Amino acid sequence: MIPPGLQANPSLDRWVGFPAPGVVRIAFGKVEYGQGALTALAQIAAEELDVAMPQVEVANAATGAVPDEGMTVGSMSVEVSGASVRAACAEVRALFVAEACRRLDCAPGQIDIRDGAFRLDGAPSGETYWTLSPAIDLAQPPSGTARWKSQDQHRLVGTSAPRLDLPAKMFGGGFIQDVVLPGMRHARVLRQPGPTARLAFLDEAAAWKAAGDADLDILTEGSFVAFISSSEAAAARAHAAAEPTTRWDTPRDLPPQVTEAASLKDMASTELEEGAPVGGPSNRRRLQAAYSRPYIAHASMSPSCGIAWFEEGRLRVWTHAQGVYPPRLQIARITGLPPEAIEMEHAQGAGCYGHNGAEDAAYDAAFIASRRPGAPIRVQWRREDEFGHSPVGTAMRVEMTAELDAAGRLADWTTEIWTNLHVNRGRTLIEPALPQGPPDLPPPNQATAFGGRLNAAPSYDIPAVRVKEHLVINSPVRTSSLRGLGGPVNTYAGECFLDELAQAAGKDPLAFRLEMLSEPRARAVVERIGAVCGWDRRGPGGEGRGLGLAYDRHRDRGAFVAVAARVSVDEEVRLEHLWCVADAGLIINPDGAKNQIEGGMIMAASWALKEQVRLEGAGVASVTWEDYPILRFDEVPSVEVELIVPPGAPPLGIGEISLGPCLAAIGNAVAHALGARLRDLPYTRDRIARALLAD
Amino acid sequence: MDLMINGQTRRVTAEPTDNLLDVLRNELGLTGPRFGCGTGQCGACSVLVDGQDVAACQLEVGNLEGKSIVTVEGLGTPDAPHLLQTAFLELQAGQCGFCLSGILVGAKGLLDRNPNPTRQEVAQALAWHLCRCGAHNRVMDAVLLAASRMNAEPVR
Ligand code: FES
Numbered sequence A: 001m002i003p004p005g006l007q008a009n010p011s012l013d014r015w016v017g018f019p020a021p022g023v024v025r026i027a028f029g030k031v032e033y034g035q036g037a038l039t040a041l042a043q044i045a046a047e048e049l050d051v052a053m054p055q056v057e058v059a060n061a062a063t064g065a066v067p068d069e070g071m072t073v074g075s076m077s078v079e080v081s082g083a084s085v086r087a088a089c090a091e092v093r094a095l096f097v098a099e100a101c102r103r104l105d106c107a108p109g110q111i112d113i114r115d116g117a118f119r120l121d122g123a124p125s126g127e128t129y130w131t132l133s134p135a136i137d138l139a140q141p142p143s144g145t146a147r148w149k150s151q152d153q154h155r156l157v158g159t160s161a162p163r164l165d166l167p168a169k170m171f172g173g174g175f176i177q178d179v180v181l182p183g184m185r186h187a188r189v190l191r192q193p194g195p196t197a198r199l200a201f202l203d204e205a206a207a208w209k210a211a212g213d214a215d216l217d218i219l220t221e222g223s224f225v226a227f228i229s230s231s232e233a234a235a236a237r238a239h240a241a242a243e244p245t246t247r248w249d250t251p252r253d254l255p256p257q258v259t260e261a262a263s264l265k266d267m268a269s270t271e272l273e274e275g276a277p278v279g280g281p282s283n284r285r286r287l288q289a290a291y292s293r294p295y296i297a298h299a300s301m302s303p304s305c306g307i308a309w310f311e312e313g314r315l316r317v318w319t320h321a322q323g324v325y326p327p328r329l330q331i332a333r334i335t336g337l338p339p340e341a342i343e344m345e346h347a348q349g350a351g352c353y354g355h356n357g358a359e360d361a362a363y364d365a366a367f368i369a370s371r372r373p374g375a376p377i378r379v380q381w382r383r384e385d386e387f388g389h390s391p392v393g394t395a396m397r398v399e400m401t402a403e404l405d406a407a408g409r410l411a412d413w414t415t416e417i418w419t420n421l422h423v424n425r426g427r428t429l430i431e432p433a434l435p436q437g438p439p440d441l442p443p444p445n446q447a448t449a450f451g452g453r454l455n456a457a458p459s460y461d462i463p464a465v466r467v468k469e470h471l472v473i474n475s476p477v478r479t480s481s482l483r484g485l486g487g488p489v490n491t492y493a494g495e496c497f498l499d500e501l502a503q504a505a506g507k508d509p510l511a512f513r514l515e516m517l518s519e520p521r522a523r524a525v526v527e528r529i530g531a532v533c534g535w536d537r538r539g540p541g542g543e544g545r546g547l548g549l550a551y552d553r554h555r556d557r558g559a560f561v562a563v564a565a566r567v568s569v570d571e572e573v574r575l576e577h578l579w580c581v582a583d584a585g586l587i588i589n590p591d592g593a594k595n596q597i598e599g600g601m602i603m604a605a606s607w608a609l610k611e612q613v614r615l616e617g618a619g620v621a622s623v624t625w626e627d628y629p630i631l632r633f634d635e636v637p638s639v640e641v642e643l644i645v646p647p648g649a650p651p652l653g654i655g656e657i658s659l660g661p662c663l664a665a666i667g668n669a670v671a672h673a674l675g676a677r678l679r680d681l682p683y684t685r686d687r688i689a690r691a692l693l694a695d
Numbered sequence B: 001m002d003l004m005i006n007g008q009t010r011r012v013t014a015e016p017t018d019n020l021l022d023v024l025r026n027e028l029g030l031t032g033p034r035f036g037c038g039t040g041q042c043g044a045c046s047v048l049v050d051g052q053d054v055a056a057c058q059l060e061v062g063n064l065e066g067k068s069i070v071t072v073e074g075l076g077t078p079d080a081p082h083l084l085q086t087a088f089l090e091l092q093a094g095q096c097g098f099c100l101s102g103i104l105v106g107a108k109g110l111l112d113r114n115p116n117p118t119r120q121e122v123a124q125a126l127a128w129h130l131c132r133c134g135a136h137n138r139v140m141d142a143v144l145l146a147a148s149r150m151n152a153e154p155v156r
């Protein structure tokens, strides 16, 4: 079977090339943002082609240069793009083997390849990919018959190849912010206080005064304002000086209570439903609980940056967005240029964890460049822009009802979710400021609204499960994809509630879970997490130290993941240790996978204890690291990760699998430590005190 | 004005009130110190000034004449990496890596004054450096690995 990505980009030369002796060029449509995608995909290619890792050169993602594989999202790079890369490389290998057989007058079975050199019956044949390459035209579609290696033939896949992109970053380079172009000019954008705000008075005088001797160019169109200078500092000064005295009509004015997830219940929503019909009356024991996560910032370490250069009718854009093709369409819409006139090139940014400000910074730069042809324009957002104007991960409220039968088994389950959009790439930051305004986008529906219901049905054998989502499309601020979408929140809620149910049924939480798990891979991770965390020595709890665990099947059909947390709690929660046991099928790069899982656990721990976006007035009111603290070096727990790799299992996504189970394991550990349950994230001092009082 | 950067005297045209981070990046082309917040809250821009791990975004160059300034570029190069850089690469201590310039500089400052820190001392010294990717544990392991090697061989 030809994987869909290869079917959509069917010319083999889009994926593989041999540009110079000893060099294999691999191209794919996924990009690196710290998750190790580049390295894992290079390993897959090197494996199938039988070349060495240093021989592989990964093409930088650029329109025209790499196949269009959409955005790099949902930790699907290895699962989806990897399948295409593997198939394309197997096809290429087969073509080269056939040509070698012609030249050497032998059968394919007599050929093996090492480091790109073809061997005939185990001895050097003199042929290599590079001697054969002139005779083979790779501008051809895949045959669909090439066979890739089976797992027992792997020698590179399954090994921890070091990351290809990391060395540059160790010596002070590697990022889009470091790109310098000839004659580059720096721009800062004055942001609207909300999408409805209209520019009433721009304090140009203040900007000119602040810029001093430096050249300054102020671009105004509609309510969009940019300060442009050859000096970055001057552009920044002009921006800072004009901002406080510029006046806006009809700014957004949010009441502070929209900060809380519970406020979603008061907003107009679209109802989406799936699962079993509502059950009839029963005499089973019925329990209910409500959990929530507040709005969460992506909080990338680098405020976003975009660079664009419009010359002779062609617009070139450098971006750290999660892909190069989809943003090109928005840029066409924003600038009025045809997509063919726009070239996009990826340059790396800091970790984004979803849809942060990257795309919007590119849109800023592209729009400014389109209005100021000739010089490259670099837009650097400030920290307060990144916190204040990039999309945030939506708050969610999750209410659950469950019924236990006479034997204390879970018989019926309902999840009801209130959420804003999780996937929301269409609404740009810039368009509401421009004269043409935002585009008319079709409202999301059951088929297109994605993310809110992930893992809303617990990953267990439960006779009847139904899920209802109240999707609030008109959100107080723009929300879009954040690592894991709704999955981590639903798992958090469901797995904590499951502990409450176990308690109600008088059962041990681990045993209660195993009772409802028939899938052997699921049982394996749950049993193993119990063993590694010392579950049998857990004790009754309630005395300030706690051990909790949680499990889910990531996105309902992906990796099997269990996490345990050891905490101590007095006035606040201290995380002592986290364990994760995961089965994500075939692992391309074990150390890379562990790095992602570890990082996901620390991020989840940070959400659990610290993070909450504050909304008020014009929008996001928490715009500094002081307002939005994250977990620090002296607060992070130690972590341990164990991977289970069943023979023959295909690879499953790994990048965001640990967050949900980790949130829930912490929740359960805290409840165990306190003998009282906290349900709303984050677990602040206040909430701990209140939970103890209520108990 | 002259600044002492990574052991070399560099002449800059900047005004005394200009910001060190801006001068390093835009005038001297040293991209190691990174812009993360501009308010001294994240550590992405950090440099050593006379051995102290400080936020370049909070310093005016006028106050720095005669002081020794070290950026991550002053630690080592790909051909001659600092033991810290070697250890970070060996343990793959980092994900996106945006925080690493500042962290490496902070770790060097720590090891220069305390060649044999405990894990807790490493955590405390780096506490003001933020890392959103959650690479903290590997970073601390790498700093301790570098320290153990420094103590085993003469410091370069
Ligand atoms: S950029 Fe200087 S501390 Fe954040």
Ligand code: FES
Binding pocket: A034, A301, A350, A351, B094, B095, B096, B097, B098, B099, B100, B130, B131, B132, B133, B134, B135
């Ligand atoms: S590795 Fe990404 S912020 Fe530290």
